[in-house]
Amino acid sequence: MLDAILFERVGVPAIAVVTEPFRATGEAMATSWGMPGYRFLEVPHPIANLDDKQLDERADRLVEEVLDLLRRASS
Amino acid sequence: MSVTAEPDPASLIEAYFERGWTDGLPVVPPTEKSVAEMLASAGLRRDEILGEIRGRNTVVVAEKVAINAVLAGCRPEYMPVVAAAIRSLCHPDFAYHGPASSTGGSAMVLIVNGPIARRLGLNSGNNAFGQGWRPNATIGRAVRLTMMNAMQTRPGFLDRAVLGNPGKYSFCFAENEDDHPWEPLHVARGLRPDQSAVTLYASNSLYQVYNQLAAEPEPLLRCFADALSNLGLPNVKGFNQVLLVIAGEHAEVVRQSGWSRRQVQAFLIEHARRRVADLKRAARLPGEPTPADETTWRYFLEKPDDILIVCAGGRAGSWSACLPGWGNKWTNAVTTAIGEFP
Numbered sequence: 001m002l003d004a005i006l007f008e009r010v011g012v013p014a015i016a017v018v019t020e021p022f023r024a025t026g027e028a029m030a031t032s033w034g035m036p037g038y039r040f041l042e043v044p045h046p047i048a049n050l051d052d053k054q055l056d057e058r059a060d061r062l063v064e065e066v067l068d069l070l071r072r073a074s075s
Numbered sequence: 076m077s078v079t080a081e082p083d084p085a086s087l088i089e090a091y092f093e094r095g096w097t098d099g100l101p102v103v104p105p106t107e108k109s110v111a112e113m114l115a116s117a118g119l120r121r122d123e124i125l126g127e128i129r130g131r132n133t134v135v136v137a138e139k140v141a142i143n144a145v146l147a148g149c150r151p152e153y154m155p156v157v158a159a160a161i162r163s164l165c166h167p168d169f170a171y172h173g174p175a176s177s178t179g180g181s182a183m184v185l186i187v188n189g190p191i192a193r194r195l196g197l198n199s200g201n202n203a204f205g206q207g208w209r210p211n212a213t214i215g216r217a218v219r220l221t222m223m224n225a226m227q228t229r230p231g232f233l234d235r236a237v238l239g240n241p242g243k244y245s246f247c248f249a250e251n252e253d254d255h256p257w258e259p260l261h262v263a264r265g266l267r268p269d270q271s272a273v274t275l276y277a278s279n280s281l282y283q284v285y286n287q288l289a290a291e292p293e294p295l296l297r298c299f300a301d302a303l304s305n306l307g308l309p310n311v312k313g314f315n316q317v318l319l320v321i322a323g324e325h326a327e328v329v330r331q332s333g334w335s336r337r338q339v340q341a342f343l344i345e346h347a348r349r350r351v352a353d354l355k356r357a358a359r360l361p362g363e364p365t366p367a368d369e370t371t372w373r374y375f376l377e378k379p380d381d382i383l384i385v386c387a388g389g390r391a392g393s394w395s396a397c398l399p400g401w402g403n404k405w406t407n408a409v410t411t412a413i414g415e416f417p
Contacts (some may be wrong), residue, residue, distance in 0.1 A: 002130055025176070028232040033132050 001029045005038060015069050017062075019045035039072070041065055096146070096224055098216065098244055106146035113141035116151035117158045120415060125158060126165020130172040135161055139225040140217075146224075146360050147217035153195060153210055155218045156273055160185050160318065163275035163409040164218070164226075170348055174277035174401040179309065180236025181277040181401040183246040184318065185215055186385055188261035189271030191413055192249035199249035201389035202321075204242075204281070204396075215245030240279060248387055250305050254323070255386040256330035263375040264410045271413040276318050276383065277406050279309075279399035286325070287393035292334045293342070295325055300346035304375045304396040309347075310399055314377040316408055317396040318335070319343075325395045340379035349377040364392025383408060 007014035018040050022057040030038035043062060050058065087104040091097050103109075108133060114121060119137040126135050126365065137158070144157045163288035164183070166169055172200075174181040187197050198208040222228040236243070252259045282302050289295035303310070303317055310317070329339065349385065350369045352364035376382060388394070400406070 008314065019319055024232050028229075032227050032233070033355065 001026050001040065002033070004040065005030060005033050005035055008035075008038075013070050015066055016040040017043055019043055019047060021045050039069060041069055086342065088222050091146070095229070096220075098219060098223070100244070102146040102220075103148050105142050108150075109145045110141045110153040113144050113149070113154045114138065117141075117154040119154075119158060125161045128165060128171050128226055129167075131233070133226055134166060135221070135225055140221050143218040143220040143224055144213075148213040149217050149218050150208070150209070150213075153214050153217070155271075156185075156187060156191065156195070156210075156214050157221075158272045159411040160214070160218050160275055160412040161221060162271060163411045165220070166409040166411070168362055168407045169275060169277075169409045170406045171226075171241060173405045175222060175226070176233050176235055177279075177401060178235050178237045179279040180234075180239035180243065181279045182240055182242025182246040182281075183215070183218055184242065184276045184278050185218065185399060186274040186276070186387075187214075187247065187249045187271070187413075188252065188259050188274070190265075190269065192270035197249035197272070199248070199251040199387050203248040203322075203387040203389075204246070211247050211249075214247050215242075215247035218247075219243060219245065225404070226403055239280060240281070242278070242281065251326075251386045251388070254326055254330075254390070256321075256326055256334075257336045257384075260383065260385050261410055266410065266412055272410050273413060274383070274408055274410040276316070276398070276408040277401040278318060279401055280399055282397045282399075284325075284395045284397055289325075292329050292332045292339065295328055296339060296342050297346060299395070299397055300343050300348075301399055303343065303347040303399065304349050306349065306353065306359055308375070308399050309401070310375045311354060311359045314375070314381065315404050315406075316381045317376065317399040317400055318383045318408075320385050320387050320396040320398065321388075322392065322395045323390035326386050336384060337379055339384060340382045341358050344376045344379065346376065348369065348372045349375070363387075 002015040004014040004016035020042055023042055067069050088101045091102050121138040123137040124134055125137055140161050144154055170365040195210045197210045228234045250259050260274055262268050266272050284298050284302050286295050286298050352368035352374050354360040354373055355362055
């Protein structure tokens with residue numbers, strides 16, 4: 001989350017990916033860096049115990065959302 | 076004649092609860108006078124910066140810490156310890172954001188050494204981790220309240236503890252330097268015996284080690300090594316610090332044996348280990364166990380100085396404790412000398 005915020009601050013489009021239970025944490029971090037309302041991508045939880053196939057499926061479903069957020073960031 | 080209504084203390088305490096400025100227990104409402112006394116006791120200016128948490132975009136100012144020390148119930152003479160603990164929290168080696176935010180829910184363990192511990196009446200003996208001593212209870216509480224109120228570390232937001240632990244209210248004790256097998260912790264970490272210091276260490280659990288029969292260090296230390304290599308420990312990911320608190324009867328066994336601190340650390344490095352196959356069967360490592368995994372060891376500890384050994388607790392009883400570190404090598408214990416302002 002912090003990496004994405006710091007990239008955005010220097011003009012590099014970036015996306016933070018946060019699992020759903022950490023939404024409030026992501027919002028708190030963005031607020032502490034003076035960027036309340038900073039948009040990030042929310043994904044289902046958990047991730048660590050998925051196998052490669054499940055992880056690939058999860059990633060494939062996210063591609064369009066990642067691109068959409070990137071386009072918004074750079075527009 | 077004019078009458079100024081003093082706020083009712085009970086309603087003030089309720090107001091602090093409503094604002095979310097407490098740990099769930101009643102606080103002592105601060106006044107200009109009590110905050111000024113707290114600052115003066117540590118020789119601090121109101122606007123003095125005690126540290127910075129870069130990952131949180133947060134600067135910690137002395138006045139905020141003093142307010143939280145009053146809230147916690149500290150006496151003014153405790154403030155130098157609180158200030159030194161906050162400096163440790165802000166030290167880059169501690170890497171605050173990890174242990175403070177993590178799902179592991181670490182307690183911020185404070186170990187106080189040197190003359191100030193005795194002067195303040197910090198408990199290092201019976202029930203050293205328990206209730207009943209004001210400096211132990213309130214110094215650690217002041218640090219946690221500062222984390223919540225001045226360092227944005229609120230449960231559910233930037234404190235994501237899954238369970239947390241009771242040590243998150245306060246975890247502060249003094250080392251028993253009198254019955255110690257060796258030099259005290261702050262001296263082992265580079266300070267002089269006549270200095271006072273606080274060592275900050277992040278731990279997400281406390282495991283009491285029992286052994287009544289051991290009369291030599293080796294069988295006793297096997298129990299410690301076993302406790303430090305449980306399948307569920309985060310340490311499987313690699314070589315974080317651990318804290319051992321050796322109490323009365325066990326400290327005496329080590330002291331009588333003549334074993335050095337380095338010998339104890341070397342023994343634990345050699346024996347805190349699990350077979351790779353065990354770790355794979357428990358899904359602590361990925362993959363299926365191979366025949367070679369049945370005879371291949373994975374070690375949990377690496378460097379002697381990663382094993383902090385402290386002496387505390389009552390003289391009677393066969394109990395000591397292991398406190399595994401928060402789950403990653405990112406954080407390290409930090410010892411800060413405590414300034415004295417007589």
